[in-house]
Amino acid sequence: MKIALFGKNFADNRFFYFQQLIEKLESSSIELMIYESFYNFVKERCIFSKPPRLFTSYHQLPGQADFMFSIGGDGTLLDAITLIRDSGIPVMGINLGRMGFLSSISKDEINQAVDAIINGEYILDKRSLIHVETPQHIFGEINYALNELTINKKEQEP
Secondary structure, three states: OEEEEEEOOOOHHHHHHHHHHHHHHHHOOOEEEEEHHHHHHHOOOOOOOOOOEEEOOHHHOOOOOOEEEEEEOHHHHHHHHHHHOOOOOOEEEEEOOOOOOOOOEEHHHHHHHHHHHHOOOOOOOOOOEEEOOOOOOOOOOOOEEEOOOOOOOOOOOO
């Protein structure tokens, strides 16, 4: 099984939980891929038994990752969606912050959640993915949203 890890940064007192996740995944023979900028954040504070594969974009994930774990809060999970897009890769949010609605796995449930994924004992919560296209390509490649988007009226210039 191949799992991609995505995150941004988190408080120093949360590294213990991230290390716990790495140890659980590695002891379960999970092949790890880590978002490069996130790896640069954690590599000095965490121990990996072997260097993980790094990724930097959406194009490196389809066919290479079976799951993505978003490490952080709801904002981090929403950012992870821009990497997953329409690939069909399931995302599990591990909340290292205070409260998460989308990132519902708490830091104290990491081992149980990984066991459930490995054993196929989970239910996918389907969400709508919205893809927006504009003639001017104002969104660039990040033109995906999860469940909702907001359209604001802009005054036309003369």
